[in-house]
């Protein structure tokens with residue numbers, strides 16, 4: 001009775017004090033001794049249909065005021081709400097562990113000698129880029145974490161020439177007495193860029209990890225029988241080269257002033273921040289939605305001379321405040337896709353690495369950069385296009401295929417797209433080039 005009176009008295013005080021009172025001695029001691037209070041920043045509940053599958057969003061009616069809603073707890077609830085997708089819990093657990101490790105490796109790299117080029121230089125990946133020490137190390141960290149989840153069939157990475165097929169590890173048989181047949185879980189495909197923006201890492205500029213998860217599903221592409229690949233390799237390649245609209249999860253981890261983990265499971269976008277004090281990602285940005293329009297454009301203006309007229313005219317118009325909003329936009333460009341997209345998701349506006357006369361397909365890779373980020377942007381209410389077409393609909397023609405990228409606030413991307421539509425109506429070559437990307441082609445390994 002006394003405790004009830006105290007509680008009512010505390011509540012009568014109203015506001016934070018009430019909670020403070022609650023937190024001190026009276027209200028804190030629940031049956032398990034941890035503080036409990038009504039959740040204030042819980043993500044929206046409900047469900048959504050993803051690739052023909054209904055995904056139920058996890059619900060949080062309580063939150064520990066000391067821990068908050070962690071990514072670990074979010075995925076536990078997600079698995080409870082979606083038993084057929086329960087394996088995503090251990091996959092995301094593996095990815096978050098790898099990202100925490102990478103966050104520490106990047107932050108301490110100047111003190112641990114992890115800056116600079118792999119092997120002092122000369123170590124070149126399949127795209128001809130000189131690898132940083134951290135490119136190779138972060139690739140190993142993420143590859144191992146995914147492999148040890150025991151849920152992956154195939155991995156494709158910016159730092160791997162070709163997709164890597166994962167066989168059952170020895171433990172698999174060790175755990176299964178020969179005579180009992182146990183239903184084998186699903187297997188998944190992970191595509192990732194272990195350290196996006198790595199050209200910036202030695203200068204302490206934000207970098208990130210980008211990932212995308214496909215379920216094994218059915219193959220959407222054919223492989224050139226002429227390729228010198230074994231049947232298993234052909235199988236593995238074909239199962240990896242999937243369009244973005246087949247993704248079941250994607251996200252990034254940003255290594256910057258704070259470490260942010262932002263992801264989607266096809267039903268909205270959730271943002272977590274690493275609480276360095278307990279090593280947990282805590283929900284700080286529930287249900288991220290892009291504003292319909294922003295005031296920031298983000299692209300490498302150093303390429304301006306090579307841009308298509310469409311892009312040049314669009315950027316000129318918004319710089320001068322002669323665009324649809326009549327507002328003069330400002331420029332922000334980090335040169336790390338994860339950093340530039342993270343800011344765009346939170347502040348709105350447009351990020352682009354378009355095709356140009358120098359690189360008709362731009363610079364960013366479809367499978368493990370453009371498609372996973374497009375899934376996020378679309379789930380946050382934005383748009384992601386090549387100029388004329390939706391990036392998520394492109395069937396990759398190679399693991400390292402590049403595509404033009406224009407993404408961000410829906411009204412900004414739609415405005416930019418109008419310039420491309422107008423120019424392609426005058427330039428059949430350009431139209432042909434853009435439409436050709438939408439036609440699935442025979443697959444090539446290193447392309």
Ligand code: FBP
Pocket residue numbers: 158193195196197198199300335336337338353363
């Ligand atoms: P990687 O560092 O993973 O190769 O990524 C490419 C990237 O660094 C993107 O993060 C970024 O958006 C773009 O290249 C920057 O290119 P540029 O220096 O030509 O503007």
